[in-house]
Amino acid sequence: MEEILADTVDQTVFENENMYRQIIEYSVDPIVIHRNYKILYINQSGTRFFKGLKEEIVGTCVLDVFQEEDKPIIMERNRQAMAGTEPLDVIEETITKFDGTKVEVELYCHPVIFGDKKAIQTVFRDVTVRKDTEKLLNHQEKLASIGQIAAGIAHEIKNPLTSVKGFLRLLKESYTHPYLDVMDAELEKALDTLKNLLQVSKPDLQEEKVVSINFCKELSSLMLLFQERLYNVEVELDLRDSEITIFGKKNLFLKAFFNLIKNALEAIEEKGKITILHYHKDGWIHIKVSDTGVGVPKDKLKMLGTPFFSSKSDGTGLGLTQVFTTINEHGGNITVESVVGQGTTFHIQLPVKQ
Ligand SMILES: Nc1ncnc2c1ncn2[C@@H]1O[C@H](COP(=O)(O)OP(=O)(O)OP(=O)(O)O)[C@@H](O)[C@H]1O
Ligand SMILES: [Mg+2]
Structure with a gap:
């Protein structure tokens, strides 16, 4: 037993x-x-x-x-x-x-x-994924707080400037002076910047309707806007899966791609090439905007998208902020690869079903 x-x-x-x-x-x-x-x-x-x-x-x-x-x-x-x-x-x-x-x-x-x-x-x-998410959240929090401050200031300045513009227009009806036109144009520029700033810092306020967007069609039309600046730059549009559409705010996207293409053109000092690739894979639309321009130094790569970061004397540094905000708002991802002296590629991924 x-x-x-x-x-x-x-x-x-x-x-x-x-x-x-x-x-x-x-x-x-x-x-x-x-x-x-x-x-x-x-x-x-x-x-x-x-x-x-x-x-x-x-x-x-x-x-x-x-x-x-x-x-x-x-x-x-x-x-x-x-x-x-x-x-x-x-x-x-x-x-x-x-x-x-x-x-x-x-x-x-x-x-x-x-x-x-x-x-x-x-x-x-x-813990790589957790760390990356923390970094992203940190970055987004920073963006959000800078955005809030900036939006507050922009709002305060926009109203008086709009009334100055109104009075200037009235003045122009009674007087003619070349300075008045210059003042008008400069005011228009300032108001435009403020509008952009408000747009990127409070994207939720964009009351734009969500519509079906065909990026192949929109990207082809967008390139027409740059016709006059393309004499030294070759453009290659490789637009595959052209039947694919997604739902989103069309004007925000048009502006985002306008900003990316404008940056690509500005990065090319003399001759160069811009390639825009579009394809559909595993439920995501991929759009790559590449240029053979000056490139971005490694230590500056993480600054891209931060409001007011600009290396240009006349740049506002809001272009990429608008791009990043738009892509994030639509549940997409954006990554950048760049080699100084060789060029830059912005890779955007957007989910087809949102
Ligand atoms: N394709 C690119 N190639 C090289 N550098 C780039 C490219 N795109 C952006 N950058 C860098 O990122 C910075 C920020 O770009 P962003 O579009 O936000 O502002 P900007 O172009 O300087 O000003 P704005 O868009 O108001 O004209 C640029 O000043 C430039 O240094
Ligand atoms: Mg720009």
Whole structure:
């Protein structure tokens, strides 16, 4: 009887261990168990995450995946984990995978018993997406607060300027003077800038109706507006999947593409080429506006889209803000690739179903 009982107990222990093994092996989180820095075990998610084979990874030193400057912290944490029984505080580190790519991770370390001896179980959680979202939110918050301040100022200035413009028009009815025309034109420019500023800082206020838009048609017509500026610039329109339409605010889009094409033209100093590519893939419309212009230095790339960022003496720095706001408002994405001296490509993706 006792023998049978002992057997049952052993069987339960065995089943528990087996279950535990399976939970770890098939966990969605990458898990590594190590002792004295030597990796004793890695689960399936782990091998996928580290981009290596199990037999390649087991036996290697866990410290190798960390940056040189972070190794002392990791060693100290290993010491703490081996000395205690509690999980350690979660920390963030950059690690290098077996294929050489770097990624930011959160580390969850817990002392465990592995093969009768104490070891450390480390869970690696990829935080790249969360970090990117945080950066984006930060950027958008910054944009929003700059936008709010700017919109307030614009609103205050717009009203008196509009009345000055009205009186100037009245004056022009009774007097003729060349200065009056210059003043009128300059005022028009200032009011235009304010209108743009209000538009980008409070895009929700744009009471434009949502309509069906065929970008191939709109982009072809838009290019006609630039006819007179195209003598030194070759334009290639590669408009595929021309039957595709999406719903959105057409004037906002026209203005956004106008701004992109204007920037592309301004980036070309003498001769050059602008290519506009349109295609449909997996439920998204892709539009790429490329130029062979001066390009954007790497450190300036992240400034693109920030209100008032401009390298031009007469630029307002609101063009790209309008572009980014419009694309975001329609649930799309925009990325920029640029090489100084070679050119720039703006890649826009818009969901077909919104
Ligand atoms: N295609 C491009 N090639 C190189 N630099 C670019 C390109 N597009 C934008 N930039 C850079 O980004 C800056 C901001 O562009 P944005 O359109 O917002 O303002 P701007 O062109 O300077 O002024 P505005 O649009 O009011 O004329 C530009 O001044 C330029 O330095
Ligand atoms: Mg511009």
